[in-house]
Amino acid sequence: MKKYSFIVFVFSLFLIISCASDETCTQTKYVKLTVNFYHPNPLDTIIANRITTLSIDSLTVQGLKKDSSGKYTPVDSILYNNQKNVSTINLPLNNFSTSSIFKIRFNAITDTMTITHSNLNDYLSLECGCIITHTIDSVIMTNHYIDSARIKIHDVNTINAENIRLYNKFK
Amino acid sequence: MNTVMAQKKKQISMPADSIRWLNGFTVNVDVASLATSTFISNGIYSSEAGIQLDLKHKFFPTLEVGVAGANKVSNDNINFKTNGLFERIGVDFNLRKKKPDSKPTNNLFTAGIRLGMSNFNYNVTNVSITDNYWGGSSIIDYPTQNTTKIWYEFVVGVQVEVIRNLYLGWNIRVRNLLSTDITGEVSPWYIPGYGQNNGSNYGFNYTLGYHFWQQKKIVKKTSVILIQKKEK
Numbered sequence: 197m198k199k200y201s202f203i204v205f206v207f208s209l210f211l212i213i214s215c216a217s218d219e220t221c222t223q224t225k226y227v228k229l230t231v232n233f234y235h236p237n238p239l240d241t242i243i244a245n246r247i248t249t250l251s252i253d254s255l256t257v258q259g260l261k262k263d264s265s266g267k268y269t270p271v272d273s274i275l276y277n278n279q280k281n282v283s284t285i286n287l288p289l290n291n292f293s294t295s296s297i298f299k300i301r302f303n304a305i306t307d308t309m310t311i312t313h314s315n316l317n318d319y320l321s322l323e324c325g326c327i328i329t330h331t332i333d334s335v336i337m338t339n340h341y342i343d344s345a346r347i348k349i350h351d352v353n354t355i356n357a358e359n360i361r362l363y364n365k366f367k
Numbered sequence: 368m369n370t371v372m373a374q375k376k377k378q379i380s381m382p383a384d385s386i387r388w389l390n391g392f393t394v395n396v397d398v399a400s401l402a403t404s405t406f407i408s409n410g411i412y413s414s415e416a417g418i419q420l421d422l423k424h425k426f427f428p429t430l431e432v433g434v435a436g437a438n439k440v441s442n443d444n445i446n447f448k449t450n451g452l453f454e455r456i457g458v459d460f461n462l463r464k465k466k467p468d469s470k471p472t473n474n475l476f477t478a479g480i481r482l483g484m485s486n487f488n489y490n491v492t493n494v495s496i497t498d499n500y501w502g503g504s505s506i507i508d509y510p511t512q513n514t515t516k517i518w519y520e521f522v523v524g525v526q527v528e529v530i531r532n533l534y535l536g537w538n539i540r541v542r543n544l545l546s547t548d549i550t551g552e553v554s555p556w557y558i559p560g561y562g563q564n565n566g567s568n569y570g571f572n573y574t575l576g577y578h579f580w581q582q583k584k585i586v587k588k589t590s591v592i593l594i595q596k597k598e599k
Contacts, residue, residue, distance in 0.1 A: 273500065288499075288500040291501065291503065292498060292501070318551075319507075319553045319554070321556070322439065325445055325494055
């Protein structure tokens with residue numbers, strides 16, 4: 197009798213296991229470009245202080261999209277709206293175009309950042325579907341507030357990484 | 368008189384010596400996979416059969432072959448479809464220790480290992496991608512993908528001879544993949560013969576088997592009869 201109950205127990209165990217299949221996506225699908233701001237002090241006597249993190253008092257970021265007439269118009273939703281004390285931002289690159297343009301307002305001064313990139317389909321799983329990852333080719337920056345831009349890591353995917361560094365003007 | 372009795376006992380209690388190296392073979396059909404395919408459809412079907420050699424009633428080299436497939440639609444309406452053959456080779460070991468005074472039996476309590484392999488084609492279709500910020504969407508299909516997966520299994524099972532040469536048995540298995548997904552590969556949701564491609568896997572078989580070419584035990588019986596005759 198004991199034997200039979202053991203067999204039934206094992207049987208039911210396996211039925212439970214076979215039913216408990218997980219069908220929700222547990223992976224992160226958030227692909228983001230990370231941009232950090234820096235302030236140069238080339239004359240500082242301490243080498244470690246020559247580049248310091250720059251915190252922007254008020255920051256507004258919005259995407260610019262080419263409309264049907266060829267004009268650049270702002271995307272409806274604003275990514276950062278008058279955000280205070282920002283030193284790092286995460287931006288979405290365009291999944292279906294090889295260039296993404298952002299209008300960035302640093303306090304009162306506005307710069308435009310144009311990123312050209314390639315896009316790649318990355319199939320994760322049946323539960324998660326597909327994401328698009330990017331590889332940065334170039335960054336073109338206007339120079340009103342920002343002095344220069346530097347690409348640190350070209351691959352833009354779900355992994356946290358510093359992709360672009362922006363340096364403001366040294367005064 | 369005493370010596371004759373001793374001799375008689377010895378003859379009966381030593382059937383092991385008389386077992387040939389190749390003691391026939393069993394053909395098994397898995398009923399569990401057939402039943403689950405029919406009643407718990409879930410878009411998955413599988414059926415398999417096996418052949419098991421009996422070496423000395425201790426080692427059982429085994430070959431299992433089958434066909435399996437899946438047609439699965441995810442919550443996001445992605446469709447995965449596959450059909451494929453699979454095969455597994457391995458060996459089982461009889462764990463039953465024969466007690467000197469027990470009746471000789473063909474029932475088995477076994478543990479064993481398998482190496483499984485499947486080369487199969489699959490489709491992943493209707494994968495949608497949207498851009499929530501910039502706008503736009505597209506549908507991607509990955510038709511006719513092909514891959515080969517290799518895995519190993521640990522098996523524990525019992526087989527009981529219900530009527531002469533007809534066996535019922537069940538076994539449980541733990542499976543682990545040896546081959547990992549190649550980066551950039553569209554990973555299959557289901558692997559024929561392995562199950563869902565989601566880490567370690569369990570399997571359960573309920574087998575119906577027929578044993579061919581069973582060794583006859585007539586030799587032993589005649590020797591006993593001879594001794595009895597001498598006794599008179």
